[in-house]
Amino acid sequence: QVQLKESGPGLVQPSQTLSLTCTVSGFSLTSNSVHWVRQPPGKGLEWVGAIWSGGSTDYNSALKSRLSISRDTSKSQVFLKMNSLQTEDTAIYFCTRNNYYFDYWGQGVMVTVSS
């Protein structure tokens, strides 16, 4: 069955770089795109970016200068890297499969930006 699971550090210091991994199973990264969505505590959902089945990427324009999404298809993993983290980046980060719509989601990983 389709599964996605995020992993990464729960605490990142301000100005440092966040690195998250989304490990997927039950589908191929060359067949479906994977998107990242984040949710600050008590707030709504914000699209972060995507890596498409062909390997191209799209980013939230507000985050584009700090964000990089890549993948390793042999390991069924998608990577998110965001630099120059600020407290406003504190959020739950979800990865989700795109099948015209976001149909399967990971459980999310809470990332806190704090010294």
Place this chain on the structure above:
Amino acid sequence: DIQMTQSPASLSASLEEIVTITCQASQDIGNWLAWYQQKPGKSPQLLIHSATSLADGIPSRFSGSRSGTQYSLKISRLQVEDTGIYYCLQRYSNPPTFGGGTKLELK
């Protein structure tokens, strides 16, 4: 970017009541709209896609409709397990954009 204006922001309703949540798109998005339910501490769950199509395993008391650029999610007979936060999402164009959410509670 396409803006999705969702209303109401919060809603309190009784068991078996009919509940309606709406999303207004800032431009034409056709039927490229989905609805999600999110419970505390969980990831969003797809309820409706393509504006009116029920996702797999979702009870038939949930339904979606469209009138122009206004989209509605209706719960025909509210149940205890329907509490949570509901979001709309447009997939007509990039970037994907979500509505602000509607918090649904039981009265």
